[in-house]
Amino acid sequence: MLQFSFWDILSNLLVATQWTIVLSLIAFFCGGIVGLILLFMRTSRIAPLEWFTKIYIEFFQGTPLLMQLFLFFFGIALFGVEVSPWAAATLALTFWTSAFLAEIWRGCVESIPKGQWEASSSLALSYIEQMRYVILPQASRIAVAPTVGFSVQVIKGTALASIIGFVELTKAGTMLNNATFRPFLVYSLVALIYFCLCFPLSWWAKKIEGRLNVAR
Amino acid sequence: MSYKLQFAELLPYWNVLLYGLLFTIVLTVVSTAAGIAVGTAGAAARTFGPVWLGRIVAVYVELIRNTPFIVQLFFIFFGLPALGLKLSETTAAFLAMVINLGAYSTEIIRAGIEAVPKGHIEAGLSLAMSKWEVLRHIVLNQAFRKIYPALSSQIIIVMLGSAVVSQISAEDLTYAANFVASRNFRNFEVYLLVALGYLLLALLTRSLLRALGRVIFKAR
Numbered sequence: 087m088l089q090f091s092f093w094d095i096l097s098n099l100l101v102a103t104q105w106t107i108v109l110s111l112i113a114f115f116c117g118g119i120v121g122l123i124l125l126f127m128r129t130s131r132i133a134p135l136e137w138f139t140k141i142y143i144e145f146f147q148g149t150p151l152l153m154q155l156f157l158f159f160f161g162i163a164l165f166g167v168e169v170s171p172w173a174a175a176t177l178a179l180t181f182w183t184s185a186f187l188a189e190i191w192r193g194c195v196e197s198i199p200k201g202q203w204e205a206s207s208s209l210a211l212s213y214i215e216q217m218r219y220v221i222l223p224q225a226s227r228i229a230v231a232p233t234v235g236f237s238v239q240v241i242k243g244t245a246l247a248s249i250i251g252f253v254e255l256t257k258a259g260t261m262l263n264n265a266t267f268r269p270f271l272v273y274s275l276v277a278l279i280y281f282c283l284c285f286p287l288s289w290w291a292k293k294i295e296g297r298l299n300v301a302r
Numbered sequence: 303m304s305y306k307l308q309f310a311e312l313l314p315y316w317n318v319l320l321y322g323l324l325f326t327i328v329l330t331v332v333s334t335a336a337g338i339a340v341g342t343a344g345a346a347a348r349t350f351g352p353v354w355l356g357r358i359v360a361v362y363v364e365l366i367r368n369t370p371f372i373v374q375l376f377f378i379f380f381g382l383p384a385l386g387l388k389l390s391e392t393t394a395a396f397l398a399m400v401i402n403l404g405a406y407s408t409e410i411i412r413a414g415i416e417a418v419p420k421g422h423i424e425a426g427l428s429l430a431m432s433k434w435e436v437l438r439h440i441v442l443n444q445a446f447r448k449i450y451p452a453l454s455s456q457i458i459i460v461m462l463g464s465a466v467v468s469q470i471s472a473e474d475l476t477y478a479a480n481f482v483a484s485r486n487f488r489n490f491e492v493y494l495l496v497a498l499g500y501l502l503l504a505l506l507t508r509s510l511l512r513a514l515g516r517v518i519f520k521a522r
Contacts, residue, residue, distance in 0.1 A: 148458075148504040150465035152476060153497040160489035164305045238368065245370035249469060256372060269380035277369045277377060284368035 090266045096275060102258030103279055109244045109254060112176055114237055117183025124188035129195055130213065139188065146185030152246050154178045159250045175247035183240055190232045194225040231298060235291035238284045245280070255279060309491050315482045322478025323499060329474060330461040330507075333399035337460070338453070340400060341407025345445075346437065348408065349415050359408060366405030372466045374398050379470045395464075395472035403460045410452050414445030447519050454511040458504050465500070475499060 124142065127135040146154065159174040198221050206220040248257035259276035263269045312319075344363070348356045366374065378401075379394040389397065418441050426436040446453075468477035479496040483489045 144505075145501060148462070148501040149497040150462040150476070150500055152465040152468075153479075153493055153500060156479075156493040157490065157497060160493060164490055166305075242370040245372050246466065248372070249466075256370065256376075259373070259376070263380060268384070269376075270382075270384035273373060273377040273381040277365075277373050280369045280373060281365060285364065288364070288368055 090262070092271075095262055095266065095268075095272060098262060099255060099258055099272075099275055099279060102253060102255050103283070105252075105254040106241065106244050106283070109175060109179065109247060109252070110237070110241045113179035113183050113244065114240050116176070116180040117187055117240070120180060120184035121187030121191065124184055125191045125195065126214075126217065128188060128192055129217075143185045143189055146182050147189065151178070151182050151243055152249060154182055155246060155250050171247065171250045171252040174250055175244070175252045179240070179243060179247070182243065183236075186236055186239070187233065190236060191225065191229055194229040194232075195221055197228060198224050228298065231291050231295040234287055234294065238287050238291070241283055241287075242280070307491055308488060309495065311486050311488050312482060312492055312495060315478075315485070315492075318478045318481055319475070319496070319499075322473060322475035323503075325473050325477075326461070326464060326475040326503070329395060329399060329464055329467070329472075330457070333396060333403055333460070333464075334457050336396075336400040337403025338407050338411075340404030341411050342442065344404060344408030345411035345415055348412050350433075350437070363405045363408050366402055367409070371398070371402055371463050372469065374402060375466060375470060391467075391470045391472045394470060395467035395474070398467070399460065399464060402463070403456070406456050406460075407453060410449050410456060411445060413452075414449035415441055417448055418444050450515050450519065454508065454515070457511065458507055461507060462500060462504060 124139050128139040128143075130136065155174060155178045158178040159169060159171065162169045162174065162177075202220055202224070203216065206216045211219065244254055245256040247254055248260065251257070253261070255276055259272050263272045266272065344359045348359045351359075375394065375398040378398050379389065379391065382389065422440050422444070423436055426440045427433075431439070464474060465476040467474050468480060471477060475496055479492050482492045486492075
């Protein structure tokens with residue numbers, strides 16, 4: 087029988103960690119782009135667009151991420167397209183991330199005083215110009231801390247991709263556990279690696295938040 | 303798309319889904335109550351307890367907040383038996399939920415406690431109230447009023463997160479969905495229905511908590 091040393095387990099987990107990082111980065115960046123589009127739609131004051139984003143955000147925030155993964159995994163297959171766990175996980179995590187980021191950023195945009203909107207519209211700026219030159223530069227300063235904070239949720243969210251069969255850190259842990267029968271060691275290491283990924287981000291988010299409070 | 307959705311095929315399994323729904327509700331209610339109790343104790347320990355105890359609580363909070371719930375669940379269910387602590391899947395699910403919400407609510411309640419002005423505590427003590435009376439009537443009373451909205455949304459997040467307990471075969475709503483899907487192969491239909499069920503549950507919980515908050519924290 088194949089024997090696994092401590093270093094075999096650790097190195098296999100670290101290889102799988104790369105996939106956790108890749109999936110997190112893709113979900114975060116694609117989610118950020120979709121989230122930005124949603125933000126523009128949500129604050130556009132065009133009723134149908136606002137309603138669409140409201141329902142979109144409500145759905146992705148009000149249902150478990152696990153259900154969304156299942157829906158993408160089995161839903162796309164209904165169209166006769168073969169879906170890999172990788173594609174389903176990327177799509178589900180992107181849409182899930184976008185809903186949360188759009189809502190976080192909306193809060194930041196709404197915290198900008200009304201006078202800024204009125205002043206810029208009295209200067210004949212269009213809605214897009216108002217956002218681009220007046221509102222977003224101010225809102226983005228407030229948005230950094232909660233956005234970094236949410237990236238931790240994205241990393242933790244990728245753990246659920248293991249359930250539809252995408253081999254990342256958690257799935258690798260499960261497979262190694264099945265091969266070695268050392269659950270305590272394997273899951274301790276998995277938890278530790280997640281902690282090393284997430285804790286610096288949490289810490290950084292807290293630091294930026296503190297700095298913002300001083301500035302005010 | 304040539305496929306026709308067939309929701310009628312889910313009807314024979316209504317009792318399985320209903321049982322799962324009830325399990326999820328009970329799981330959420332019990333772990334919310336226990337988790338907030340843990341959180342209150344943790345927050346009190348961090349702000350008023352000895353330094354060493356505060357450090358332990360801080361490590362607990364950071365460990366839980368920076369690891370995925372599913373890993374915590376697997377650690378409790380698969381990892382702890384190696385130390386001789388064997389738990390049933392239902393017990394493990396409840397325990398993991400309480401530990402998880404306990405950490406988040408510790409952090410939330412602590413923020414509330416720190417927002418209580420020091421003068422209020424000194425005023426209470428100078429009126430010969432005991433430490434416990436000050437904590438209960440002055441500190442926690444005000445802290446909970448302030449953090450109630452944050453705590454409410456954390457409860458909903460934990461409720462949605464509980465879908466993961468199906469992975470250790472605790473029989474919640476997601477487990478029921480997986481069961482039905484494995485019987486009639488209508489995966490998409492059952493997951494769509496259950497996702498909407500969760501959505502409804504989240505919306506109901508939110509309005510229920512809001513109404514409850516209005517009753518508990520009546521404007522004085």
